[in-house]
Amino acid sequence: MAEFETCVVPFPRRPSPLHESGRSPLPTEAAVELRATMLGNLLDQIAGPNGFQPENLRLRLTAYSAQDLLDEMVVLFRRALSEARGGAR
Secondary structure, rough: OOOOOOOOOOOOOOOOHHOOOOOOOOOHHHHHHHHHHHHHHHHHHHHHHOOOOOOOOOHHHHHHHHHHHHHHHHHHHHHHHHHOOOOOO
């Protein structure tokens, strides 16, 4: 039997912005912090004490859980940055 060569051209890989050494990481870090703050504000609008406070208990609990997960994610992000810079582990 004849062997067929693949005709699939590999998709070119984009360099990861996380591994670029020429740029300062500060703008990326600031963008992450800004988006985390914005997401937290949106969650507060849904279920916060001065927010929408939906009557649906499931929706309210989901918003509270999402806020807790977001807070944990921010802590993990900051810890990872600290460790990457040689900070305490």
